[in-house]
Amino acid sequence: MKIGERIEAQMKRREWSEAELARRASITQPTVHRIIKGESKNPRQDNIQAIAKAFGCSAEWLWTGQGKAPSGIDGSQESSPAGAAAIVLDMLKKHGKGLTEEAQQKICTAVTESLAEATSNVITADFRRAGPVGDEIRIAHYDVQGAMGSGELVHDFPEMFRDLTVSQQHLKELGVTYKDPAHLKLITGTGQSMTPTIQDKDPLISDASIREFVGDGIYAFAWQGLFYIKRLQVADSEHFEMISDNPSHKDRLIRIDETYIQARILLVWNAKRL
Template sequence: MVHIEDIRAAFVVRLKKALAAHGIDQWGAGARLAEIAKVTPKASSKWLNGESLPGPAKMSAVADALGVKIEWLQHGSGDEPSFSKLPTVETNATEQPAQSAAAIVRNMLAQQGKGLTEEARKRLLAVAEADDSGGGIEIDYYRPGAVGDEVWIAHYDVRAAMGGGQIPHDYPEMFQDVRVSPQHLREMGVEFKEHFHLKMVTGWGQSMAPTIKHRDPLLVDVSVREFVGDGIYMFSWEGHLYIKRLQWMGEDRLKMISDNTMHPPETIRADETFIQARVLLVWNASLV
């Protein structure tokens, strides 16, 4: 007898394989699937984590976008796709309605917007123009902010343990995005190259106190995937996810350090440590 959990697990394996063939990693998969299937990031995260399956229409949309047959994606039937020949994943972002959102807002402001301040006018028009360029009201955290230099940073349900380690989801669910100014971050001393590499995660535990407290939101740079100098990193080791200080010891060894002196440091092998991001800022405005 085949259980629904086994069906979901097999579907997740095939879906991840197709996503990986397109170069879509865990940080972008939920948002891209949500865009393709026109669902919320929370719904697409449940597909990726094996908590539910897409309905027939959504399954068909995902299969078409990833260039695979729906029968293979849904049941594993038929021949294995030739992933080396898959088409590029496309979205409907270039499709425009007969009258764009920006044009509608301009007309509305001309007819009924006399009581609005100039700042309010700019904000309304900026949101409408962002809608036109993105094909929907869903927040796209890869696109620069519509007002000034503000951008949206995706906040993921990733609990990186500052203690005994957390077993991470392969594809984390996305929480409410955070809107920030990259210029302001740099003025605070936060160093990064591109804002779209910045994500928010959550620290879990007490071993990094007082620097990072339990449930503190953390700003991380996911483009840092290797040791680049002493600092605080989010990394997996022995199948668990941690947030700790790492210090190079030489001879392919790292020292894993907790700021809480009640947790002694450990020496771990660099080739068994998989860095996922570097922690830049604790969201209580504490530089690390």
């Protein structure tokens, strides 16, 4: 089995789309697609490591099938004490017909305790930051710049800056609607083609859970290997119209099947609701 086949098998196991894996691994959907289909002959190691992290396995396992196998769909590892005990219990139910239920449970308990003791020398610590206060949420700020002009190179593994903390009530008052605040991301627009709506270097709040066209609006998307922030409208069954709000920049038709939507822009952080 090749690396793309292993990745695709794990996606099917979890019922993840390419877009969902891309979101969880913080890489682009086209990158995921090329790796799965074998179009990327020498995938970047950091992309493979990001995918492995999303699956809870080692990069070695993705390449060779050896090493740390993927975690369960619920995030549990088969090699964990609880996971091992469940496997043992299942085996006993199938093959331990001569044992009482109490005896089977004692064996499982012994397996769990022995595995826990084997890893008891690990020191754990909680490095989580204090949670937001009241109705505050944190919006992750990524080093992603979407060109409002000729396009930017797509970041396969963007750096994350300091989070933005904001009141949900304040966003509601500004007319911003979303389903899950965990999907809100802060990115930056560069260029002049979307003025006066978006100025150069304006921070933008986007909803990264929106990976498909859901109506006229401004989207962050990849097209022909470049990353854009533009207004999209459906021109016909095969094309979007990529629109610049600045009248000095020409609009153009782009193929829908070559356009990979990464997020919908909800708000320019100068209180312009979109």
